[in-house]
Amino acid sequence: xxxxxxxxxxxxxxxxxxxxxxxxxxxxxxxxxxxxxxxxxxxxxxxxxxxxxxxxxxxxxxxxxxxxxxxxxxxxxxxxxxxxxxxxxxxxxxxxxxxxxxxxxxxxxxxxxxxxxxxxxxxxxxxxxxxxxxxxxxxxxxxxxxxxxxxxxxxxxxxxxxxxxxxxxxxxxxxxxxxxxxxxxxxxxxxxxxxxxxxxxxxxxxxxxxxxxxxxxxxxxxxxxxxxxxxxxxxxxxxxxxxxxxxxxxxxxxxxxxxxxxxxxxxxxxxxxxxxxxxxxxxxxxxxxxxxxxxxxxxxxxxxxxxxxxxxxxxxxxxxxxxxxxxxxxxxxxxxxxxxxxxxxxxxxxxxxxxxxxxxxxxxxxxxxxxxxxxxxxxxxxxxxxxxxxxxxxxxxxxxxxxxxxxxxxxx
Amino acid sequence: xxxxxxxxxxxxxxxxxxxxxxxxxxxxxxxxxxxxxxxxxxxxxxxxxxxxxxxxxxxxxxxxxxxxxxxxxxxxxxxxxxxxxxxxxxxxxxxxxxxxxxxxxxxxxxxxxxxxxxxxxxxxxxxxxxxxxxxxxxxxxxxxxxxxxxxxxxxxxxxxxxxxxxxxxxxxxxxxxxxxxxxxxxxxxxxxxxxxxxxxxxxxxxxxxxxxxxxxxxxxxxxxxxxxxxxxxxxxxxxxxxxxxxxxxxxxxxxxxxxxxxxxxxxxxxxxxxxxxxxxxxxxxxxxxxxxxxxxxx
Numbered sequence: 215x216x217x218x219x220x221x222x223x224x225x226x227x228x229x230x231x232x233x234x235x236x237x238x239x240x241x242x243x244x245x246x247x248x249x250x251x252x253x254x255x256x257x258x259x260x261x262x263x264x265x266x267x268x269x270x271x272x273x274x275x276x277x278x279x280x281x282x283x284x285x286x287x288x289x290x291x292x293x294x295x296x297x298x299x300x301x302x303x304x305x306x307x308x309x310x311x312x313x314x315x316x317x318x319x320x321x322x323x324x325x326x327x328x329x330x331x332x333x334x335x336x337x338x339x340x341x342x343x344x345x346x347x348x349x350x351x352x353x354x355x356x357x358x359x360x361x362x363x364x365x366x367x368x369x370x371x372x373x374x375x376x377x378x379x380x381x382x383x384x385x386x387x388x389x390x391x392x393x394x395x396x397x398x399x400x401x402x403x404x405x406x407x408x409x410x411x412x413x414x415x416x417x418x419x420x421x422x423x424x425x426x427x428x429x430x431x432x433x434x435x436x437x438x439x440x441x442x443x444x445x446x447x448x449x450x451x452x453x454x455x456x457x458x459x460x461x462x463x464x465x466x467x468x469x470x471x472x473x474x475x476x477x478x479x480x481x482x483x484x485x486x487x488x489x490x491x492x493x494x495x496x497x498x499x500x501x502x503x504x505x506x507x508x509x510x511x512x513x514x515x516x517x518x519x520x521x522x523x524x525x526x527x528x529x530x531x532x533x534x535x536x537x538x539x540x541x542x543x544x545x546x547x548x549x550x551x552x553x554x555x556x557x558x559x560x561x562x563x564x565x566x567x568x569x570x571x572x573x574x575x576x577x578x579x580x581x582x583x584x585x586x587x588x589x590x591x592x593x594x595x596x597x598x599x600x601x602x603x604x605x606x607x608x609x610x611x612x613x614x615x616x617x618x619x620x621x622x623x624x625x626x
Numbered sequence: 627x628x629x630x631x632x633x634x635x636x637x638x639x640x641x642x643x644x645x646x647x648x649x650x651x652x653x654x655x656x657x658x659x660x661x662x663x664x665x666x667x668x669x670x671x672x673x674x675x676x677x678x679x680x681x682x683x684x685x686x687x688x689x690x691x692x693x694x695x696x697x698x699x700x701x702x703x704x705x706x707x708x709x710x711x712x713x714x715x716x717x718x719x720x721x722x723x724x725x726x727x728x729x730x731x732x733x734x735x736x737x738x739x740x741x742x743x744x745x746x747x748x749x750x751x752x753x754x755x756x757x758x759x760x761x762x763x764x765x766x767x768x769x770x771x772x773x774x775x776x777x778x779x780x781x782x783x784x785x786x787x788x789x790x791x792x793x794x795x796x797x798x799x800x801x802x803x804x805x806x807x808x809x810x811x812x813x814x815x816x817x818x819x820x821x822x823x824x825x826x827x828x829x830x831x832x833x834x835x836x837x838x839x840x841x842x843x844x845x846x847x848x849x850x851x852x853x854x855x856x857x858x859x860x861x862x863x864x865x866x867x868x869x870x871x872x873x874x875x876x877x878x879x880x881x882x883x884x885x886x887x888x889x890x891x892x893x894x895x896x897x898x899x900x901x902x903x904x905x906x907x908x909x910x911x912x913x914x915x916x917x918x919x920x921x922x923x924x
Contacts, residue, residue: 229922288921291764295918307764315759316684318691325690329683335765338679387764592759 216268219305219385219416220290226261226298227285259285260440261298267385267416267433269305272407274427274448275420276455277437279491283420284389286437287311290418291387305384305416308335312389312594313374319363323354323373326362330377344380351402352376366549367536370593372399379406383415390421398544404430424452487603490588490596494526494533494562499586501606514577514611514618520570522586529563532591537570539582540602547577547616553593576619577608680770681777688778703785707737714854726856728797728885734790735880736853742783743819743873744844749775750823751830751840758924768917769910772823776816794884802887811879811890814899818872821905828909828916831923852877872898 260282267273277283288294290301291309316329327348331341341348349358352372362370388407408430411417421427427434427448434451436444438458444451482488502519503509512518520537536551550570552559583602590597611618693699714733718724726732753771760766794801830836851873852860860868868874875898879890 288762291762293762293764293766294921309764311764312759312762315763316687318687320691320694321687325687329687332676332679332683333760333763333766335676337675338683339675594759 216270216414217304218266219269219303220267220418221302221304222263222265222290222299223302224299225263225286225289225296225301227259227289227294228256228261228297229259229285230256258440260289260296260437263437263440263442264299265435265442265445267418269384269414269416270411271433272411272417272419272431274431274434275418275437276422276424276427276434276452277443278459281437282440283437285440287387287389287418287420303385306335306382307385307387308381308383310375310378310386310388313378314370314593317362317370317374317592320361322360323352323358323362323365324349326373327377330374331380334378334381336381348376348380351380351406353399364554366554367534367551367587367589367593368396368399368538368546368549375399375403379403383410386410386415386417388417388419388421390423396544396546424456428452482600482603487601488599489601490598492598493528494524494530494588494597496522496586496588496598496600497525497565498523499584499600499604501584501604509606511607511609512575514579514608515574515620517574518572518606520572520584520586522568522570524562524566524568524588526562526564526566526597529561530590530597531561533559533562533597534589534591534593535559535568535570536585536587536589538585539575539577540585541580541582541616543602545616547582548572548575551587551589575608576617577611578615578618579608579611579613581605581607677767677770680767681773684770684774685778685781688774689781692782700785703782704789707734707741707786708789710737718854724855728794728799731790731793731797731799731885732856732881733854734793735884736851736877738783738786738790739815739877739880740848740851740853740873742779743815743822744848745782746776746779746819747822747826747840747844749779750819751826751836753823753827754831754920755834755837755924758921761920761924768920769824769913772820772827772913775823775827776820780812780816790884799885800887801884804883804887804889807879807883807890811876811883811895814895814902815873815876817899817906818876818902821902821909824906824909824913828913828920831916831920847871847873872901 263286265273275283275286285294289296291307291311292301292303314326314330316333317326318329321329324345327345328338328341331344331348332338336344349355352369352375354369354373354376357365357369362373365373386407407417419427419431431448433446434444434448435442436451436455443458444454498521500521501509502521503512504517504519506519509518522535522537526533534551534553536549538546538550539548540546582605584604584606585599585601586604587599588597589595589599693702696702698705711730711734714737715730718733719729750772753775754761754768757771760771761768826836826840850868851871852868857865857868857874857878875891875894879895882888882890
């Protein structure tokens, strides 16, 4: 019998719900009165949850936003203390939750590996022993001594993930925020996680990606309104969860979100070619040529405008925008973002239109796909990321190679 | 400082990182039972070296990020206190003609020691609130953050130390063997500052006012501490009140050791140490209790 690594018994966490204008400073206290200091009521974010995770087992946790998944994860990670019940951990606990939490942009990739490695629970000596492995995993051998501010979004992600994954955990907590990144690298990370499991690590994966949970997990837990709605075989649990979700979705159907179909007619499906929390959304993306009309095909050397419409119902601070143009699923020819281009946007709220004007694209002929993303300030997660969702053709240049710069041949 | 922390080590959230193999850890409902059955010495060894590495790496990050990408780099750590020294010297020595011997050394010691306290407490107040992503990291010892504030600012001070020595020599001070007492005084101030930082850091999570109150208190403290004037000039009964300020005695000790080459007032230093340790232990235990609620308020 495999050893129980994580034993959760009747776990409960209660939060106080405060007055919306709860005074947070003494001045406000004086102005608004002390009465608003008292919580209006208390509610259980998580209650009566019990389960165990044995060595070599991967448990997938599903549930809607606000169901208590994150609180559960924090209780498991011992960064929050339960009000009821207990969590017993037998083994080294590590988290793959937030990448790059200690990253300093002015320091080199190498220095940041040390910082994030130590923050993730390794000693300096342990990081040094794994340094080469981490750099190789991140595929950053060439640029490891450059400051991280010169890195692309993808490079930062690889750096963060490679560091976070070299921690030899015995209990591993994984948050879904890791869903963004190019597919090849995601695959590599999944392989590493599978290796941990094979070595006897107990893994808890919280994700919205049901297919991923079905494919990876041995057991699944469905959290609904803070309680364990169902626990057991992933196929069964997910079937129940899906049925409930469908019912829920039917209830408030058209009112909330109409399925997004791009102007090119491509449907965006969450967790297929669309990722993110959707707290703020990219509601429309148009590719325009130099004359401002819809660009289905452009001549090599012409410019391209990517027009992105964003809807942020609640203001988001210091958002980062990224755009990439690639050919096929693997290769990005262009990968730019506002941080690398030193564009600072303090807040974004309501409906906003953003244009990225690429003055000329000297690309080889072929079909190209555009990915656009709206990320949080630290690149920890995406609000909305449309992967390879918009395509256009480049014509009038050779098909071979990647670039077709303006050129002339001179015969001496 | 070690004594104070060692007594409180059982709180894993605040002080202990993730456990070593076979170390079983329980977090039960608050109040009924807290703390974890510790595993062998190995686990404690790993915890300590990890804790130390967290402090060291964050101190380094703090230090490098502060001075890299600035035109004169680390020279800023020198330039700032020197500028203050020049102003004070001009105002009090040249204009007011204050009668304190070796006035440049006198003021410079005051500026350096006070800057350490002030910068550390200012950083310490924001240590938790400005690092929510570290606080939510499983196994991250949050108690490292206030320690980083105090330690990082001690290093900035160390950069300025050679200038102080030069100043002492130029002004004809003879530190002698009494300088061996210097580390002891620094340790006392470290404990004092760390205690203040633990309090300020934890309080600031619940009431963000601390960010505004702390600078005011520090400004008041600046004038009520004999930095640019001598405590001897303060009338007797006021002096007794000003002496409650632990920095008063610490500055006197620094000056005794560095300028006069005397052994500091040991009884006074011991009293300050005792006070600082009590403060540190109380603050650290408050911090530990509060640390489980940090994420609820961030």
